[in-house]
Amino acid sequence: MTLRLIGKVGLAIALPLLASTAFASGSDSFGGQSSEQAQYNTGKAVYAQKLACPSCPLAGKTLDKMLAEQLLSDPSLTAKLANDERAPLATYLRKRFKL
Amino acid sequence: MKKTLIVAIALAMPAVAAADGSPWLPIPGSAQVSIGYLQSSGDEYDAGTTRKMLSAKIEQGTFSLGLQLGLTDQFAIDTRFNYVDSKFGMASEGALSDTTIGARWRVVDEFEHNSTPTVTLRANAILNGNYDTGRADAIGDGGSGGELSVLVGKYLMPALTVNGELGYRNRNKMIPSDFWGDINVGYAVHSRVSLTAGYSMTRSQGDLDIGGPGFTPSRFPETTEDRDVIKVGASIAAMSNMSVNLNYGKVVSGRNSTLADLFGVSLAASF
Numbered sequence: 001m002t003l004r005l006i007g008k009v010g011l012a013i014a015l016p017l018l019a020s021t022a023f024a025s026g027s028d029s030f031g032g033q034s035s036e037q038a039q040y041n042t043g044k045a046v047y048a049q050k051l052a053c054p055s056c057p058l059a060g061k062t063l064d065k066m067l068a069e070q071l072l073s074d075p076s077l078t079a080k081l082a083n084d085e086r087a088p089l090a091t092y093l094r095k096r097f098k099l
Numbered sequence: 100m101k102k103t104l105i106v107a108i109a110l111a112m113p114a115v116a117a118a119d120g121s122p123w124l125p126i127p128g129s130a131q132v133s134i135g136y137l138q139s140s141g142d143e144y145d146a147g148t149t150r151k152m153l154s155a156k157i158e159q160g161t162f163s164l165g166l167q168l169g170l171t172d173q174f175a176i177d178t179r180f181n182y183v184d185s186k187f188g189m190a191s192e193g194a195l196s197d198t199t200i201g202a203r204w205r206v207v208d209e210f211e212h213n214s215t216p217t218v219t220l221r222a223n224a225i226l227n228g229n230y231d232t233g234r235a236d237a238i239g240d241g242g243s244g245g246e247l248s249v250l251v252g253k254y255l256m257p258a259l260t261v262n263g264e265l266g267y268r269n270r271n272k273m274i275p276s277d278f279w280g281d282i283n284v285g286y287a288v289h290s291r292v293s294l295t296a297g298y299s300m301t302r303s304q305g306d307l308d309i310g311g312p313g314f315t316p317s318r319f320p321e322t323t324e325d326r327d328v329i330k331v332g333a334s335i336a337a338m339s340n341m342s343v344n345l346n347y348g349k350v351v352s353g354r355n356s357t358l359a360d361l362f363g364v365s366l367a368a369s370f
Contacts, residue, residue, distance in 0.1 A: 032133055032344030033121065034369035035336035038293070040126045045254040048210035084290050085257065095126045096172075 043092025046085045068093040120264045122219040122252035125169030133165040135365030141357040147308035155188040173205045183238045194230035196238050199223050216253040240320035244270030258287040274320050275305025291336040301326045309355050325354035341368040
């Protein structure tokens with residue numbers, strides 16, 4: 001239940017701070033990454049963990065430009081994703097394959 | 100008073116800048132620009148391992164400008180410039196601090212090998228700034244050099260991550276080399292808000308303490324500077340390509356180091 005709640009709540013933006021709140025390389029330096037960058041990383045995680053995992057619908061398929069276009073244009077392929085999972089996935093696919 | 104000012108040279112929290120230490124690289128073909136301000140202040144310090152009070156608070160404000168370029172899916176470069184305004188009692192200085200130029204190479208992608216974390220190698224060049232050393236309001240140690248580190252991260256779920264870094268830094272001018280480690284946990288609590296918490300440590304390879312055997316004021320950059328820092332942060336997506344990042348950190352223990360509070364705010368945008 002807890003895992004499901006986390007998945008529902010937090011996916012449209014993926015932890016822009018992550019490592020970047022670190023004092024990078026041991027110095028006093030707070031960084032930060034853009035929301036688009038965060039969405040891109042989350043989109044990768046959504047694809048890998050929700051669509052391409054061994055028990056997922058796209059297991060074993062190679063993600064290329066053609067498959068990315070299908071994922072963006074065919075809602076049935078992403079029907080099991082939550083709304084806040086589709087946005088980062090779309091950001092990832094569009095940026096990765098320049099769609 | 101003179102003794103206190105001398106101590107401040109070593110306690111001025113050297114602002115060796117570094118770009119973001121994330122194992123996850125920028126979007127291929129994109130540029131990310133960040134501007135930030137970090138306020139650090141403290142009135143306690145550890146001389147060697149003995150905790151003492153300063154006669155006045157040391158305050159430093161660091162303005163930073165960073166640029167990252169994602170060259171490919173596996174390779175990125177970055178740089179960061181800093182300007183530091185330092186105050187301690189009646190003494191003050193404002194100058195360009197150290198600049199870093201770095202490259203990251205992702206050698207393992209967790210999204211291609213589900214059972215592994217993402218592993219990225221990093222190399223950084225450090226170019227010393229134009230600040231003065233050997234004076235009370237010195238901004239840093241004044242050395243140039245390089246850093247090597249390994250960054251590891253894993254998306255445990257799309258909204259929950261853990262990552263860390265282990266690195267080694269070496270600079271010229273007799274500044275002791277040091278190792279650092281860093282670990283962070285991040286969690287997206289809302290579609291536009293995420294939180295992080297972490298811990299970082301630095302361990303110098305030197306053996307010279309402030310006021311210890313062999314110490315002279317001219318050797319401040321050679322002193323051993325260890326630090327343990329806890330930190331929390333929040334990030335808010337202000338626009339589709341821009342976020343506002345708020346951070347707080349505290350130096351909880353150290354050696355020849357100020358026990359500082361650190362407040363940071365930054366804007367990061369990608370194009």
